[in-house]
Amino acid sequence: MASVFTFDPNPPRVSSPWLRPEDSAKNSGTGGSSPSSHNEATQAAELEIDRLEAEPQEGPIEYKLHLLLRGRRKYEMMSTSIKASGSRSKTLRQPPAAMSQTRQTRLQQLTTQLLWRLQQSSPYHAKARGDLVIPKLPEDNESLQVLENPQRLLPGLEESNGALYEIGVADDGEFIGLTKDEMDESMTTLKIIAASLGCRVEVQRMKVVGDCEWIEQLSPDDESPGEQARHHSDLWVAEALVMPVLEPQRGLNDSSDQVQGQRGSSVSPAKDASQTEQLRVSIIGPTTSGKSTLLGTLTNGTLDNGRGSSRINLLRHRHERASGQTSSVAQELVGYKDRNIFNYASDDIEAWTDIHDHAETGRLVFLSDSAGHLRFRRTIMRGLVGWAPHWTFLCIAATGGSITARGPHSLSGTTDDLGDMADSLNLALTHLDLCLLLEIPMVIVVTKHDVATREALKSNLNQVFSRIKNAGRTPKLLMPRTANSGVLTEIAISCQQQVLKDVAEPLSQATSLLSIVPVVLASAVNGQGIDMVHTLLGSLPLPPPPTARDYVPLALNPEQPAALFHIDDKYELESHVVQTSNRASDGKAMVVAGYLRFGRISVGDRVVIGPFPADDEEASGQMPRDHPSPGYGLSISHPSSSELARISSQNAVPASTVKGEWHHARIVNIRNLRLPVRTMDHGQAGTLQIMLDEVGAPTDRDSEVEQVKAFRGLIRKGQVLAIPSHHMLDTGLSLQAASGFTATFKDPRVATNLASGTLVNVYVATVRTAARIIRVSRLLPESRENAEEDDVFNMAENIELDPVNGSKVEPQYSIALDLLSSREWIEMGSQVVLMGEESRIAWA
Structure with missing residues (x-):
């Protein structure tokens, strides 16, 4: 199944049937003529068109003779009426049929038709979430203008490229035409139904195609009752484009009662944000430990056949299916509510939005798989550091341990020893040490229990338990029930009681989830223990809600924003690209994926995104210099050579001196785990569609498009999207990127493994970059703020005595780093992992 952050690069386009193929090519910007000459040529070509081809394109086009809520009048003559032979006649042979439906029924049908057309041009072809809002018409003598104001966009239509309406055109493309009053009424009806869905109407073209005559019976109230008046009018056809309104509309943040009153409907509007509890879990472990198989069983509700059948839908590349080794990050969603499990095994669940609906007020678990093979080590750190999971599920094969890896728990082997290390228990223990070092709450899943011998299982568990106890944690073995031969759709009461008694309640009373x-x-083959895994996912406690002051108070970090979104990936979404005779635009919107560390972001918020490369020469001189590649060993660095620290300071340049490092944008669309929402809260993951402010002063449209496309290429993983705080706005402070920073370590072994000039990879939040160690120094216990500049390798002791009470105090070590590739915005106090090329550290 596709990743939650995958967008269709070629969404359906809306192309006007008035355009010929050569006109469409010119309109898309490939022609060499000037815009003025092109518009003149297009208008001249339109005058020659006397009918449209019936459905000549793939885009969603609706040929509507009229959009009236009443029946058409009877005409004495219409120059556009059609004989059976196809020739034109001055006499109306078939009068328009009378309207047999009520106005409200007719309006409901037209609204449903427009919704279907808008869904046709959506990249996902997914149904809009929420109830369809049908405007309630007022009395005939009241004005309809109040219903023409666009309301809140119906969730699910954010990526729609719009819909075209050819009004006054028959189903076969023949021009029939409407009088001016009928055309005005049709446009008003279209604006009303578009506004109810949160869209606007843009008239693209209007053309006179004929004339007509009709007789109007004068009312008895006139001076001459019973007399008739003959009227003559032109017949018009028009093309109207219906587009979603992504900009927030004034007056739409009122209470639900006010919104219902405006729409005239008793249906409550869609919720602004997801209120369902969300848990992020990363599944890691060495290769052949059964990570992807376990994830497939949890999400699909089907057991494995022993040869990886349950994980087939998770694999995204052909080489993964051929080798059986995962190299990409698979992401899936499972819902829990009242002991019910909501996954793809449920009959009425086809997409993540269905899981959102069923698990509302319950819990959503966002599961992220990772690779276990050595050549894909970066995905391990991405799952553990980049996504900031609440819990980590470490998979260890019960059959592992027969082969020993080189070195003390080393993951730095070459390609020659990859096969020898594949099923090694030492490799699994290295993943365990890494999880313990990163201080992430952890669950250990011993997979392949059905084929393990008692002796091997006991030996492996003894080593795992010893590591956990040495780290100061308490292992708790949860014995599984009998095997489950069928599809698991509900959590057993016995499993729930056991997890609550042994895990959930003790953790709620403890000071730490660690x-x-x-x-x-x-076992994913016979289902043993799968119900216990589901129970843990639905019952594990969440960490406290994150805030902007978790690490550093305001006095030490006054430039902390009000909301911080870490960007893990980007997607180009050419939204709202429409080809018409007088308009051809390239959408400026783009999509960034990641998670919101703290704060709240809503549609319409003004944000800053960066850091980007500097624009001016003065700032470019303050950027890091170009350095050669750190080499093979560093580019695929291994977790066993990592160190954990906290960032204590940054080498920042005042933001006012770095022109173009931060750009302003506006949030136009939010999806929280594929669910269209108006607001994303702290700790939630999803995608943000942003609309950039003007990036320059282009001379024509083509140069603007090129600027936007060039700017898109600068967005990368590791950047941040933030809302400045009130303090920053009042004082004029801005976000400041850093070309280097200083990290503080507690482990004394860092002094013997990292030296000045060493090249390392830096992992902090979603940032992964190369750096060079500038200085390694020791912080004295009595003066932690000031680093001692002596060479740490000449120290006689690694432990100092506290001068107050004489107790032993472990010293801290400060490492100053210089970023080699780009400046980064790094939150002070956050965790940082350094991974060197040859260093090896055996953690206690």
Whole structure:
């Protein structure tokens, strides 16, 4: 199944049937003529068109003779009426049929038709979430203008490229035409139904195609009752484009009662944000440990056949299916509510939005798989550091341990020893040490329990338990129930009671979620332990809600924004690209994926995004210099050579001196785990569609398009999207990127493994970049703020005595780093992992 952050690069386009193929090519910007000459040529070509081809394109076009809510009048003569032979006649042979439907029924049908047309041009072809809002018509003598104001966009239509309406055109493309009053009424009706869906109407063209005559019976109230008046009028056809309104509309943030009153409907509007509890879980482990198989069983509700059948839908590349080794990051969603499990095994669940609906007020678990093979080590760090998971599920094969890896728990082997290390228990223990070092709440899933011998299982568990206890944590073995031969759709009461008693309640009373490490014996083949894994996913406690002051108070970090979104990936979404005779635009919107660390972001918010390369020469001199590649060993650095620290300071340049480093944008669309919402809260993951402010002063449209496309290429993983705080706005402070920073370590072994001039990879939040160590120094216990500049390798002791009470105090070590590739915005106090090329550290 596709990733949650995958967008269709070629969404359906809306192309006007008035355009010929050569006109469409010119309109898309490939022609060499000037815009003025092109418009003149297009208008001249339109005058020659006397009918449209019936459905000549793939885009969603609706040929509507009229959009009236009443029946048409009877005409004495219409120059556009059609004989059976196809020739034109001055006499109306077939009068228009009378309207047999009520006005409200007719309006409901037209609204449903427009919704279907808008869905046709959506990249996902997905149904709009929420109830369809049908405007309630007032009395005939009241004005309809109040219903023409666009309301809140119906969730699910954000990526729609719009719909074209050819009004006054028969189904076969023949021009029939409407009188001016009929055309005005049709346009008013179209604006009303578009506004109810949160869209606007843009008239693209209007043309006179004929004339008509009709007789109007004068009312008895006139001076001459019973007399008739003959009227003559032109017949018009028009093309109207219906587009979603992404900009927030004034007056739409009122209470639900006010919104219902405006729309005239008793249906409550869609919710602004997802209120369902969300848990992010990363599944890691060495290759052949059964990570992808476990994820497939959890999400699809089907057991494995012993040869990887349950994970087929998770694999995204052909080489993954051929080799059986995962190299990409698969992401899936599972819902829990009242002991019910909501995954693809449910009959009425086809997409993530269905899981959102069923698990509302319950819990959503966002599961992220990762690779286990050595050549894909970066995905391991991405899952553990980049996505900031609430819990980590470490998979360890119960059959592993027969082969020993080189070195003390090393992951730095070459391609020659990859096969020898594949099923090694030492490789799994290295992943365990990494999770313990990163201080992430953890669950250990011992997979392949059905084929493990008792002796091997006991030996492996003893080594795992010893590591956990040495780290100061308590392992808790959860014994599985009997095997499940069928599809698991509900959590058993016995499993729920056991997890609550042994895990959930003790963790709620403990001061840290790190105190207990649950251990589950599971098998994806016979289903043993799968129900226990589901129970843990639905019952594990969440960490406290993140805030902007978790690490550093305001006095030490006054430039902390009000909301911070870490960008993990980007997607180009050419939204709202429409080809008409007088308009051809390239959408400026783009999509960034990641998670919101703290704060709240809503549609319409003004944000800053960056840091980008500087524009001026003065700032470019303050940027890091170009350096050669750190080499093979560093580019695929291994977790066993990592160190964990906290960032204590940054080498920042005042933002006012770096022109073009931060750009302003506006949020136009939010999807929280594929669910269209108006607001994303802290700790939630999803995608943001942003509309950039003007990036320059282009001379023509083509130069603007090129600027936007060039700017898109500068967006990268590791950047941030933020809302400045009130303090920053009042004081004029701005976000400041850093060309280097200083990290503080507690482990004394960092002094013997990292030296000045060493090249390392830096992992902090979604940032992954190369850096060079400038200085390694020791922080004295009595003066932690000032680093001692002596060479740490000449120290006689690694432990100092506290001068106050004489107790032993471990010193801290400060490492100053210079970023080699680009400036980064790094939150002070956040965790940082350094991964060197040859260093090896055996953690206690």
